[in-house]
Amino acid sequence: MRICIFGAGAIGGYLGAKLALAGADVSLVARGAHLAAMQSRGLTLIEDGREVRVPVRASAEPADLGPQDQVILALKAHSVPAVVPQVARMLGPDTTLVSAVNGLPWWYFHRHGGALEGTRLDSVDPGGQQWQQFGPDRVLGCVVYPAADVPEPGVIRHIEGRRFSLGEPSGAISDRALALSAALTAAGLKAPVRPRLRDEIWVKLWGNLSFNPISALTQATLDVLCTDPGTRGVARAMMLEAEAIALRLGVKFPVDVERRIDGGAAVGAHRTSMLQDLEAGRPMEIDALVGSVAEVGRLVGVATPTIATVLALVRLRAKVAGLA
Structure with missing residues (x-):
């Protein structure tokens, strides 16, 4: 082969x-x-x-x-x-x-x-x-x-x-x-x-959707953004919006949102790929990780106010950095 x-x-x-x-x-x-x-x-x-x-x-x-x-x-x-x-x-x-x-x-x-x-x-x-x-x-x-x-x-x-x-x-x-x-x-x-590979796609996407743009906006590592009450709350809200979309599509989640965030915290002082790309002056995976979820939300009729807010902010962050 x-x-x-x-x-x-x-x-x-x-x-x-x-x-x-x-x-x-x-x-x-x-x-x-x-x-x-x-x-x-x-x-x-x-x-x-x-x-x-x-x-x-x-x-x-x-x-x-x-x-x-x-x-x-x-x-x-x-x-x-x-x-x-x-x-x-x-x-x-x-x-x-x-x-x-x-x-x-x-x-x-x-x-x-x-x-x-x-x-x-x-x-x-x-x-x-x-x-x-x-x-x-x-x-x-x-x-x-x-x-x-x-x-x-x-x-x-x-x-x-x-x-x-x-x-x-x-x-x-x-x-x-x-x-x-x-x-x-x-x-x-x-x-x-x-x-049921789509179930795994969504569980991984939960973290990428939230942790990546939050880290790019704050420059915080995973352990910090998953334990700080404010950023943990933003990540939770984004994940719950994504979960509502995925459930409309028949996805089954083997863990809940809190456990998923705790799993991110357990990784430690890790800089997400989006933060690494921002620091290196490379284009960030904004549309695939965040924009796609907002698009599917519109398709299934689920409102995504937190995702939309973070998406707008990280897109502007990329524009200001000359990466968009």
Whole structure:
């Protein structure tokens, strides 16, 4: 099975390194200094106190890597629309596209059932590019749990977590999902195939929806914003609004809001990805993590006053910082 990881940053690079170490036929699409470093000396993985250099096949041009069985899309959500034509060139008739992107996915309402079946989310798929050029039938969903970073070009440092939950939009336990699960498991990762992946999407999104923009607005780490009474209250209000939306869509939550916030506090002095992007002068995942929830709220008729307020503030924060 030929696997290509499109976007070999922290998470994509971690996946690529683990698969390559396990002997999988894996290639990576990257760019800039990170790509140059991988091409000249391989990909260095720092994990469990050890450092190992992994030879990898990497290119900026998907056409150089040939046809693939599985393409794992591991980019920030706002980066995807610009590379849709490049990704599409890697997709043969039977290629699976694994959507390892944060936030509500563009394919969310594919095989969902009900009145919103087939609805396209403009906040994460402007103009329906991904729906039209990729096609939702080839998508396999993925919820990413590991944390990693890129301390320097060509180096991936694993911080915590090894689980990549997989799931078909239809909820079926498919051969392609099981094949990818087996490859990831052989690489030392956890890759359960879930019949209700959307439940996990929302539980993770609960935190991303609230913690990320609050941290960008306040510059507070998770332990602080989850325990300060004011910001904890804002996060709670945002989560309750999101929960009301998700319940309308048939989602089942295995934990309640208070436990989810306590889980964020337990992570400690962690700077969210949105805060890290703001500090580094990179565009933030505002629409995928916050705007998409507001959009779905409108679709199902659930008011989101707190989400709308925080969304307006963080969008202005990005504009003032020159990132929008």
